[in-house]
Amino acid sequence: MTTVLGYAFQWSVIRPAIGELWHGLGITLELSGLSLVLSLALGLFVALCRLSPVRLLRGAAYVYVQVFRALSLYIYVLWIYFGIAGAVGINFSPVTAGVLALTVLNSAYMAEIYRSALGAVDPGQREAATSLGFGRIRGFSTVIFPQAVRIAVPSLVNQFVDIVKDSSIIAIIGTADLFGVTNRLVSYYRAPFELYTLVAFFYLTIVLAVSALAAVLEKRLRRHLLL
Amino acid sequence: MLAYSYHWQPVLDRSHALIVGAWVDVWVTLISFVLACILGIAIALLRVSGLRVFAWPAFAYVQLIRGVPLLVFLYWVYFGVAVLLGVNFTATQAAIIALTVTGSAYTAEIFRAGIGGVDVGNVEAATALGFTRRAAFRHVVFPQAFRIALPPLGNVLIGMLKGATLISVIGVVDMVFVAQQINLDYFTPFEPFTAVALLLIVLVAFFSALLTILERALRLP
Structure with a gap:
């Protein structure tokens, strides 16, 4: 036991806490991984709608992006988990409600990321694809989209980092993710400073690891690209 | 819709408390934003100081803080540091x-x-005109840097406003707190949380409009 400023640190809680947090880490990664995949797909769909020649689709996608970007995750979680559940009579589990909230919010941001990335691909590429006899769909999927993804990767990674950090909010409705586990440990061991510091380092480590992986990925993706 | 009957009356009855709660979110955000700008300028100056002893801790600070969720910070400060x-x-x-x-x-x-x-070239020009380093920063560099920084700073302000909706978890009586109270008292979850969502949309739209006006007013000819 070390004493600083009259405070007796309870370092002994760290060891058992790490074991528990390990389980929480699994749930956090599951929540954020699932939300990432879903919002990547939904975001792409919304971005394509925003660029579609059909006016109605464009309008709907615009409204989607504006509405879902306007709110904070916590409001979504409360609204979906308590509000919608009460009004429609569906009982979402905390994990489902959390993934839904993370997905609608982040898909709106990702739609914007995709849209600007698609806009950043030189129009000459499309013309070249057309002149080589590629159809609209094949031209998009084999020429335009792969380049747009490379441009979008850094922003998408930032978005993923936000998803991981925001996923802590879902603990408020009762998931056993990193932060949920920490809260339980705090009420058990009564060592808030040690445990909240510990969980902060867990999040920090995930974020740094994701950024490091992203740097490697970016380098690989940009090998063939003249930008 | 289905078996649920809507009761907006509790929300209307407590609309005053909701608005006061929204105001709490707004002023907490504004105070924090001003303080964050002051602190941010200090850290940015350390990072561009060119001295490793200053630049490195400032870099570490930024990386460290950006890696930790706001919610964890709230609990860490309120329960841990306390x-x-x-x-x-x-x-x-x-x-x-x-x-x-x-x-x-x-x-x-x-x-x-x-x-x-x-x-x-601006710094060089200022130096050539006899400005000291500090005067050049204050009168030449900073006013221009501030204008470049304004649009992203606006995004941070709005991000902080959204973040402020979390503060009810440690017991600040903001609009979300009031909404939860309404839900607990009347078992009507949908209405108060919808009301809070609408309030937040209005606040975000208001601040975005304000920032656009400010950007236009400050734009250099």
Whole structure:
């Protein structure tokens, strides 16, 4: 036991806490991984709608992006988990409600990321694809989209980092993710400073690891690209 | 819809409390934003100081703070640091501290980019005109850097406003707190949370409009 400023640190809680947090880490990664995949797909769909020649689709996608970007995750979680559940009579589990909230919010941001990335691909590429006899769909999927993804990767990674950090909010409705586990440990061991510091380092480590992986990925993706 | 019957009356009855709660979110955000800007400028200056002893800790600060969720910070300050230092922060103080610290990591990066975005020729010109380093920064570099930084700073402000909706978890009586109270008293979850969502949309739209006006007013000819 070390004493600083009259405070007796309870370092002994760290060891058992790490074991528990390990389980929480699994749930956090599951929540954020699932939300990432879903919002990547939904975001792409919304971005394509925003660029579609059909006016109605464009309008709907615009409204989607504006509405879902306007709110904070916590409001979504409360609204979906308590509000919608009460009004429609569906009982979402905390994990489902959390993934839904993370997905609608982040898909709106990702739609914007995709849209600007698609806009950043030189129009000459499309013309070249057309002149080589590629159809609209094949031209998009084999020429335009792969380049747009490379441009979008850094922003998408930032978005993923936000998803991981925001996923802590879902603990408020009762998931056993990193932060949920920490809260339980705090009420058990009564060592808030040690445990909240510990969980902060867990999040920090995930974020740094994701950024490091992203740097490697970016380098690989940009090998063939003249930008 | 289905078996649920809507009861907007409780929300209307407590609309005053909701608006007061929204105001709490707004002023907590504004105070934290101003403090985060001041702290952010200080950290940005350390980073561009050219001295490793200053630049490195500032870099570490930014990386560290940006890696930790706001919610964890709120609990860390309110429950953790409070027992460590033996200080009892009020919930509002803890909220302002947590929002300021998280915000400062973002504003620091923005100011750094803003300062870096000012043409070096400006400093050279100022020096040639006899400005000291400090005067050149204050009168030549900073006013331009601030204009470059303004749009991303606006995004941070709006991000902080959204972050402020979390402060009810440590007991600040903001609009979300009031909405939860309404839900607990009347078992009508949908209405109060919808009301809060609408309030937040209005606030975000208001601040975005304000920032656009400010950007236009400050734009250089």
